[in-house]
Amino acid sequence: MANVDLKPAWLSFMLFVFVMSNFVRDAWAITSRIGTVPSFQKQPDLPSFYAATDDDINWSGRVLRNEEYMRVVFDWPGVTASFQVDENATAVTVMVDDSSLVGTRFAVFYDSPTARHRKLREFRTLRGVFSYTLADVGILGAQGLRFEPNVTLSMVHTQEAQVLSNDAAVNNVTVLGFGTDGFLSRPSPSTRRLEFIGDSITAGYGADGLAPCVGSVETNNYVSTWAHALCQSLDAECFVEAYSGVGVYASYPHPGTVDVTMPERFADTLASAHQLKNMTTGGLKPGFRWNVDASTFRPDALIFNLGTNDFCCGHGENSTFVEAYAAAYYQFVSKVLEFYAVPAGTRAKDLPARPSSPKGPARAGDEPAEAPLGAAPAPVVFLGVGPMSARYQGATRGVVERLTRRGVRAILLDLMLDPTVLMGGCLGHPTGAVHAAVAEKAFPVVEATMGWK
Incomplete structure (x- = not known):
């Protein structure tokens, strides 16, 4: 009889028990608070x-x-x-x-x-x-x-x-x-607008927790993140599209889930509509299509931070994977820029339809043509790296250089802190204090680049 390695199944079972225990804890926390808070x-x-x-x-x-x-x-x-x-x-x-x-x-x-x-x-x-x-x-x-x-x-x-x-x-x-x-x-609108596109770091996974812990309603907190702190410091109106585990080319490999990347998820108004694998059909339920309306919100800058999940699990050691990541990142950023670089008043649904891809009708994230960006000024692009890992810095720098050659004002935003700084939050994520230090490092770069002093 062949030897069977039970280690993967055992680890999956332990992870399931750990997650469910936190779910039960959260459910009890709610019911125990009724009438007391x-x-x-x-x-x-x-x-x-x-x-x-x-x-x-x-x-x-x-x-x-x-x-x-x-x-x-x-x-x-x-x-x-x-x-x-x-x-x-x-x-x-x-x-x-x-x-x-x-x-x-x-x-x-x-x-x-x-x-x-x-x-x-x-x-x-x-x-x-x-x-x-x-x-x-x-x-x-x-x-x-x-x-x-x-x-x-x-x-x-x-x-x-x-x-x-x-x-x-x-x-x-x-x-x-x-x-x-x-x-x-209605309050007076802000004259400064930013859009953040990222993963669990930007979303605030485990920012209110202290290791060891896992993300939950108790420990996840966007307002503890560097992104929120930066928005407040710059007095900017912000849009945020961030989802734990997401990558630009390959998302974190969670067992039993479909590998949905940010270029696919970016098209959704409701992020959760593009989530767990349907165990019956194996398919996905796409979210309501988000129609970009550049006449109502056009960011002055797009701040991406994608790559921590792509470069997990040894992927960075594969040169073919690194090249694919860089190509996917460039295509995604270019696509987002195309949505916003249109004359004011033009809705996304009024733009010419792109050819269908093997995945179906063109959506946000499909490969763009190499074309000029359009009539309206394009947002400045910041591609962040860190603070959990710098493994994707080299590939991201290459994307910045390629965008710059195309005429995009692109900046590599270094979010790494001193190596002695421990992240301290859930599953290796930064705590609110670490997020604050990241925001303090990013602030002068964004402020000077945008001329917002």
């Missing part, structure tokens, strides 16, 4: 209700707007709702319908002429429809703040799309609207 208590009846699709609410990030039912659905990290609150208000609440199994988390920020980017609180949702307090006179007073003229509140989604089921419908969150006893109005 202020954000879960019955909210006061407020006379004014603004639907999530109201023009007075500004949304940053990819959201699926349902105008018929006046609600907004999303799951990418960093999605933000912001609005100004008049000085006569005493409270602001949000009504959320959360379909995820273990809830999600939000952070609330306060901005005024005298206080910038003050985090008021974080709260975690329950499965189902509940209202949660964003701010009231008690919360503000505890920090020496108040509702005054030109106060802006921002509610930031801190979690990435949770891979908890084969049915993507359970992995997103729906905002129904906002209540207040005052008035809400």
